[in-house]
Amino acid sequence: MYLTIPVLVLLVDLSFEKEYLSWKLLTTKVVFGQAVQLRCHLPKQNCCHNYTRSWRGGPDYTLLTLNEKSSNYTKYIEYLDTESRTSVLTIKSFSESEVDIIYQCSYGFSSYEAILQLTRHRYEFHPTESVPVSLSFNGTHMYAKISLEKVFPKPQCYGNTNEKDITKESLKVISKRNGIFYKSMIDFNYMIDPQHCFGLVTITCTVGTSRITIAEQNTSCRKNGSTFHGKHLAQRDSVASNSHDEESNIVGKVLIVLCFHFFNGL
Incomplete structure (x- = not known):
């Protein structure tokens, strides 16, 4: 009976400490390649220089920092931050090997570990391809096939010409899993109306909360060839009409001369 009481008291003390030690993702929008911060809330009691602080994690689950001293x-x-009783870990150039793995925050004999999970709403991997790209033009169509080898989450893409939405008629996007990310193929094919100028044509994709210009082509308006063709026809018609009038005048004059000679012969 006397042996169980201190054991129970010890368990209560440990759970009390663990209740106040936890870490959360501090960065509101995680973009791969940029810095990410984790914030650990330390216990209210005996904070903040009485015990050793440390962070563990990374691809190999090793010691990352110890009392502000870093392994790298x-x-x-x-x-x-003693005022808020928090320890903030900054991970520079956040990579795909550092997600979906365990990170641990420790203070004294207490520690808290959790998995830094890849979720749709807080993580973004922007295309590493050079964008925007140029669109091809063959006189009647503007077209392009664009491959985004690695992107997260699935991009939502749109096509526009000036202020007109041409997504439905010209754009098709297929995204397939590529590890923890996606590979997206963008197929763009837009038939140009020869009766109108089309100006600036753009393809934009929304990746998470970021809007990225994938393609952009500022095409100057072209004159309608059929209009000039019609003018040429009108000119030819006018010339033909003038020639017909001249021929009629000549025939009339010949008839008058013949009639004059005929009556003189009588």
Whole structure:
């Protein structure tokens, strides 16, 4: 009986400490290739220099920082905010190998670990391809086939010419899984109306909360060839009409001369 009481008290104390130690993702929008921050809330009691602080994690689950000292300053930095009782871990150049793995925040004998999960609403992987690209033009169509080898989440893409939405008639996007990301193929084919100028044609994609211009072509308006063709026809018709009038005048004059000679012969 006497042995069970201190054991129970010890368990209550440990759970009390763990209740106040936890970390959360501080960065509101995680973009791969940029910096990401995790914030660990330390216990209210005995904070904040009485015990050793540390962060563990990464692809190999190793010690990242220890009391603001880093195992790799070009990659990991820890900052202690005593006023808010938080330890903030900054991960520079966040990569795909650093997601969906465990990170641990420790303070003294207490620790908290959780998986940094890839979710649709908070993570973005922007295309690494050089964009915007140029569109091809063959006189009647503007077209392009664009491949985004790695992107997250699935891009929502739109086509526009000036202020007109041409997505439905000209744009098709197919996205397939590529590891934890997606590979997206964009097929653009737009038939140009020869009766109108079309000006600026753009393809934009929304990746998470970011809007990215994928293609952009500022095509100057072209004159309608059929209009000039009609003018040429009108000119030819006018010339033909003038020639017909001249021939009629000549015939009339010949008839008058013949009639004059005929009556003189009588």
